[in-house]
Amino acid sequence: MTGVTGAFTETASIDGRIGPTAEATIGLKDDGLYRGDGAFEVIRLYAGRPFAIEDHIARLERSAAALRLEFDRMALRTEIEALLAEAGPIEGQMRLIVTRGGRRIAATEPIPHHEETIALASVTYQPTVVLNGVKSLSYGANMLATRLAKEAGAEEALLVRPDGIVLEPPTSSIFWVAGGNLRTTALAEGVLASITRDRLLRAVPGIEEGAWTLEDLKGASEAFLASTTRELQSVASIDGTPLAEAPGPRTREAQAAFAAARDAELEAG
Ligand SMILES: Cc1ncc(COP(=O)(O)O)c(C=O)c1O
Incomplete structure (x- = not known):
């Protein structure tokens, strides 16, 4: 974290x-x-x-x-x-x-320092298609998105397709709770096959993968980012609108489940 x-x-x-x-x-x-x-x-x-x-x-x-x-x-x-x-x-x-x-x-x-919560700003982003799922050195657009989000007063970008579908932040995956369900964007929408995301899908039962809009995410009760460096980081706000709870109970549960799975995997060697 x-x-x-x-x-x-x-x-x-x-x-x-x-x-x-x-x-x-x-x-x-x-x-x-x-x-x-x-x-x-x-x-x-x-x-x-x-x-x-x-x-x-x-x-x-x-x-x-x-x-x-x-x-x-x-x-x-x-x-x-x-x-x-x-x-x-x-x-x-x-x-x-x-x-x-x-x-x-x-x-x-060293691991970059990350606060317990983070404020996001949406940035319109069209995936390149040929580089979808590729962790290539061509990360200029991702790095620019973070700078644009900071110019907008947030701390990190949330990449959103021109058709309104939520993708991911520039260097992490995103999960949120809507309609009582924990959700994340499906790989088929053009997001990276994050290894932290994969571990969460295995450790936390019932996570939905799909294509959802920014409106769906903005209506979430809680949300968190997932990545190798952040592990799980609670989202405080999106485009200036605070989420109800940061970190909320589902985030804390997911953090505990990830930590247990991580420790078991490290222990097993
Ligand atoms: C675009 C993108 N999505 C998600 C992630 C998170 O992936 P992982 O959990 O494998 O670190 C990264 C990692 O840098 C990334 O670059």
């Missing part, structure tokens, strides 16, 4: 060369930089143990396959192991990046 910023030296591996991130460099001529052509993942580290790493690597492989981007999977796995050994038992996260220029990057980072 609330990020704990670990005091550790951020460390990066580039094609197996490990050192402080502050000193890490890649060549300028890489279409990962020139055109945002590449794929990435962010994996949570709990006391140095990566959570759901197989799911993250599988999603990275799906993203790369969608981009027609080859990378050496075995080499990346070896490099991840070496980086984790170097990093030790940190509370943090690990970013993986594969670029069109052929670089394999793994880097440790």
Whole structure:
């Protein structure tokens, strides 16, 4: 939920060369930089143990396959192991990046700080379709959406399709309680197959997946965001309209269910 910023030296591996991130460099001529052509993942580290790493690597492989981007999977796995050994038992996260220029990057980072609740502003967003479900380096539109939401006086964006269907915030999934039911947008509408979302769907019975409008969400009694870095974060308001409860009882239940599932999974190794 609330990020704990670990005091550790951020460390990066580039094609197996490990050192402080502050000193890490890649060549300028890489279409990962020139055109945002590449794929990435962010994996949570709990006391140095990566959570759901197989799911993250599988999603990275799906993203790369969608981009027609080859990378050496075995080499990346070896490099991840070496980086984790170097990093030790940190509370943090690990970013993986594969670029069109052929670089394999793994880097440790502190977890960004997140408050208990967050204010959202809707931003109209048309999914690219060919990049739907792809965690690509082309996140400029997502980052801009957050800035537009901040200009509108909120803290984070809520991406809404031109036809009014709620998608997701730029780097998380959204769940809300309407008509007594816990809801989230279906993957088929063009949202990322979030791993936190997947764990919640398994841990909390009866969550509805579908296509709902911003009006439906604005009528919610409570809502929360879900992601690797946020875990579950309660939504305080949408477009300036406060939600009735933040965090509400269903949010607290979901937080407890997620924490139990996460701990059991980490325990099982
Ligand atoms: C667009 C988008 N949706 C949802 C998420 C949450 O995914 P996960 O739970 O796998 O971190 C992310 C993560 O960064 C994202 O970029």
